[in-house]
Amino acid sequence: MPGWYFDKKELRNTPSAAAGLDYKTEMRYRKEGARFIIDTGMKMDLGYNTTATGVVYFHRFYMFHSFQQFPRYVTACCCLFLAGKVEETPKKCKDIIKIARNLLTDQKFVTFGADPKEEVMTLERILLQTIKFDLQVEHPYQFLLKYAKCLKGDKTKLQKMVQMAWTFVNDSLCTTLCLQWEPEIIAVALMYLAGKLSKFEVMDWVGRASKHLRWWDMFVEDITMDLLEDICHQVLDLYSQPAPKSPSDSPPPSATKPHSPPIQSTSRQSNGSEKIAHISPESLPPPLNTRIPPPSEVPQFPYQTFTHAPPPLTSYAPVSFAAPPVNTPPPMAGPPPPVAPPHLAGPPPNVYPPYVGHPPPFTPVVPPPTGPPPYFSNGMPPPTPGHRQYYPPP
Amino acid sequence: MQNNHHSGHPNSAMNMREKEKYIENFNFPFCEESSKYQKLAKIGQGTFGEVFKARDISNPKKFVAMKKVLMDNEKEGFPITALREIRILQLLKHDNVVNLIEICRTKASAANRYRSTFYLVFDFCEHDLAGLLSNVNVKFSLGEIKKVLQQLLNGLYYIHYNKILHRDMKAANVLITKNGVLKLADFGLARAFSNNKNGMPNRFTNRVVTLWYRPPELLLGERNYGPPVDLWGAGCIMAEMWTRSPIMQGNSEQQQLTLISQLCGSINPQSWPGVENLELYKKMELPQEQKRKVKERLKPYLKDPYAIDLLDKLLVLDPSKRADADTALNHDFFWTDPMPCELGKMLANHTQSMFELLAPARRATQINRHHSMSRPTTSAVQDSGYQDRVF
Numbered sequence: 001m002p003g004w005y006f007d008k009k010e011l012r013n014t015p016s017a018a019a020g021l022d023y024k025t026e027m028r029y030r031k032e033g034a035r036f037i038i039d040t041g042m043k044m045d046l047g048y049n050t051t052a053t054g055v056v057y058f059h060r061f062y063m064f065h066s067f068q069q070f071p072r073y074v075t076a077c078c079c080l081f082l083a084g085k086v087e088e089t090p091k092k093c094k095d096i097i098k099i100a101r102n103l104l105t106d107q108k109f110v111t112f113g114a115d116p117k118e119e120v121m122t123l124e125r126i127l128l129q130t131i132k133f134d135l136q137v138e139h140p141y142q143f144l145l146k147y148a149k150c151l152k153g154d155k156t157k158l159q160k161m162v163q164m165a166w167t168f169v170n171d172s173l174c175t176t177l178c179l180q181w182e183p184e185i186i187a188v189a190l191m192y193l194a195g196k197l198s199k200f201e202v203m204d205w206v207g208r209a210s211k212h213l214r215w216w217d218m219f220v221e222d223i224t225m226d227l228l229e230d231i232c233h234q235v236l237d238l239y240s241q242p243a244p245k246s247p248s249d250s251p252p253p254s255a256t257k258p259h260s261p262p263i264q265s266t267s268r269q270s271n272g273s274e275k276i277a278h279i280s281p282e283s284l285p286p287p288l289n290t291r292i293p294p295p296s297e298v299p300q301f302p303y304q305t306f307t308h309a310p311p312p313l314t315s316y317a318p319v320s321f322a323a324p325p326v327n328t329p330p331p332m333a334g335p336p337p338p339v340a341p342p343h344l345a346g347p348p349p350n351v352y353p354p355y356v357g358h359p360p361p362f363t364p365v366v367p368p369p370t371g372p373p374p375y376f377s378n379g380m381p382p383p384t385p386g387h388r389q390y391y392p393p394p
Numbered sequence: 395m396q397n398n399h400h401s402g403h404p405n406s407a408m409n410m411r412e413k414e415k416y417i418e419n420f421n422f423p424f425c426e427e428s429s430k431y432q433k434l435a436k437i438g439q440g441t442f443g444e445v446f447k448a449r450d451i452s453n454p455k456k457f458v459a460m461k462k463v464l465m466d467n468e469k470e471g472f473p474i475t476a477l478r479e480i481r482i483l484q485l486l487k488h489d490n491v492v493n494l495i496e497i498c499r500t501k502a503s504a505a506n507r508y509r510s511t512f513y514l515v516f517d518f519c520e521h522d523l524a525g526l527l528s529n530v531n532v533k534f535s536l537g538e539i540k541k542v543l544q545q546l547l548n549g550l551y552y553i554h555y556n557k558i559l560h561r562d563m564k565a566a567n568v569l570i571t572k573n574g575v576l577k578l579a580d581f582g583l584a585r586a587f588s589n590n591k592n593g594m595p596n597r598f599t600n601r602v603v604t605l606w607y608r609p610p611e612l613l614l615g616e617r618n619y620g621p622p623v624d625l626w627g628a629g630c631i632m633a634e635m636w637t638r639s640p641i642m643q644g645n646s647e648q649q650q651l652t653l654i655s656q657l658c659g660s661i662n663p664q665s666w667p668g669v670e671n672l673e674l675y676k677k678m679e680l681p682q683e684q685k686r687k688v689k690e691r692l693k694p695y696l697k698d699p700y701a702i703d704l705l706d707k708l709l710v711l712d713p714s715k716r717a718d719a720d721t722a723l724n725h726d727f728f729w730t731d732p733m734p735c736e737l738g739k740m741l742a743n744h745t746q747s748m749f750e751l752l753a754p755a756r757r758a759t760q761i762n763r764h765h766s767m768s769r770p771t772t773s774a775v776q777d778s779g780y781q782d783r784v785f
Binding site: 064069070081082085086088090092093113120121122124125126128129130131132133134135136 | 408409413416417420422423424425470471472474477478480481484485497499502508509510512586
């Protein structure tokens with residue numbers, strides 16, 4: 001039985017592709033669907049966990065069905081509806097549809113048919129069977145926070161780095177990364193990226209052992225630089241995609257804004273030898289979810305909240321979820337200070353120079369794997385015989 | 395494979411009829427059809443549906459229990475309670491927790507309006523503890539009782555360690571295989587909990603746990619509860635191993651509290667600091683001047699002094715002072731002679747499945763009152779040497 005991770009070839013050989021959809025368009029549909037789930041979730045005050053779970057269901061669904069046959073926005077609603085129940089933050093189907101109605105153009109809402117609720121309900125059974133009732137999904141967020149707690153260094157800089165990494169994790173939902181790599185690896189890669197962009201070099205960390213070349217060696221084994229670079233580029237590529245030209249096919253207005261021209265430096269070779277450090281910071285457009293809300297209506301949604309103020313790494317404020325999900329979400333900081341997200345202005349202009357021409361002194365031990373990575377056995381060894389801990393003690 | 399209905403136009407979504415056809419023909423790779431199992435008999439009624447014993451057609455020696463997910467009257471699609479149970483069962487993999495094999499579906503067709511019925515499929519367990527206790531011919535030695543309780547507490551230790559509350563501990567939800575392996579079952583009311591040290595109290599529903607096994611904190615309206623609720627049930631079950639019937643059979647929440655006070659002593663801020671803050675503390679009638687009689691009243695049954703001491707530590711009014719699973723497992727009761735011993739040999743004398751549902755009159759009142767079970771109508775079947783008595 002296949003797992004939920006696919007190699008790049010499989011990602012190009014989806015049911016949609018088999019039915020004639022080109023890869024670029026499929027990626028755009030995936031991005032739009034994910035974006036729509038994030039926007040709808042945000043409007044409904046659903047937490048980042050619920051939203052991310054919905055997005056993962058969405059990506060998995062289209063590994064078995066085509067976009068041609070299942071319109072993406074109906075599927076997106078259904079995924080969010082199911083994720084709400086699974087993560088103990090249930091929302092009524094009709095309320096989700098109401099939000100969708102507001103977010104979508106008439107033309108797009110037509111796909112919901114005469115009885116939108118019935119449409120979503122029917123799809124829920126298909127969705128459940130398609131995702132094998134694998135309801136529990138883990139996301140990079142929790143690992144990001146866990147790892148960040150171990151890093152030593154300037155607190156302000158660390159905070160900034162975590163904040164940027166968090167934004168990258170948000171945006172990574174719009175890619176197919178969750179179909180390729182475990183959340184732990186995505187977290188490491190995007191912290192690596194954020195570290196570079198925010199000029200936070202990790203020199204020391206809690207629990208360091210002599211065999212650890214990099215801080216992440218403590219958490220995941222055998223990550224190669226090529227792999228990290230590849231993951232980072234998949235996220236960075238999001239920012240280099242021009243806005244769709246045809247207005248009829250464009251994503252919901254709230255989700256897009258014109259992006260800067262494509263970054264030439266991201267035209268990377270297939271061998272993955274190009275390093276992130278070669279991207280000019282000035283050309284890095286803002287991440288996708290940087291609609292600037294007026295300070296008065298800063299959304300409560302953690303995505304945005306965190307973009308403004310990531311949680312302090314030492315002390316956590318209460319979670320505001322009515323019913324905590326099985327996986328206690330990392331508690332969020334209180335109301336964010338009304339400051340503009342730092343990444344709006346892009347990383348500081350002098351982030352790069354120190355790195356240019358200084359690729360990390362790190363030689364990959366093994367070539368980057370093509371299939372599902374061997375880094376984690378899905379059944380982690382139990383701490384004591386017969387006991388398996390699923391939730392790390394807080 | 396699945397694209398045979400695709401019309402070729404990239405934006406032509408299916409209409410309802412095409413979708414129905416698509417569902418009928420799509421071979422969901424991960425969700426097999428329930429027809430791979432042959433239903434044999436109805437063996438119970440869970441929190442959200444009927445339970446059947448069935449045989450794996452491709453492996454006729456393999457028996458399973460199939461729990462139907464009731465989806466009628468569901469305005470919000472697949473029931474959240476079923477999703478919760480599935481998710482929890484998928485997480486919990488332990489010898490003393492019932493094993494969820496898979497989730498099956500009936501094929502969607504015009505006959506079911508293209509709506510599959512779903513079944514949770516479990517490893518089959520021959521007995522449940524309530525059924526065994528109701529059979530006077532089943533006699534447990536002290537070592538065997540220790541084995542039962544040790545496995546029960548092991549299961550609880552494991553689920554609590556994984557931050558899950560069972561919330562429906564009772565003898566009928568404790569299954570035992572013919573080899574004597576105990577399995578906690580029916581996670582239909584279970585939920586995850588977190589240690590709320592961030593200052594935000596939990597607001598769980600207190601309408602959980604079958605009345606006779608419900609701990610005093612729930613009866614007094616506590617919503618910020620935790621693992622001790624399951625340990626109270628474990629205490630009730632422990633006593634039942636000797637008394638053979640539930641020890642406190644109240645017929646109302648008020649009466650249950652009275653019975654608890656009569657056994658465990660008066661409920662007041664002296665015996666239980668903070669109890670005065672519980673929502674129903676002033677609303678319920680709490681008999682005062684009651685002496686604690688746990689040891690006195692149960693000594694004639696339990697006899698073993700270690701057993702009485704452990705029971706005394708489980709049936710503690712104040713949940714914060716109640717023994718947790720780990721403490722209970724370390725109690726001398728489990729580490730003194732006679733040591734816990736295997737149940738398989740004793741159970742080998744009994745070749746008839748014993749389920750509470752199938753037991754004659756003993757628990758009829760309990761069944762009717764608390765879980766509105768209907769009597770099954772399936773006829774008896776014979777297989778694997780186990781006869782399922784059904785009425």
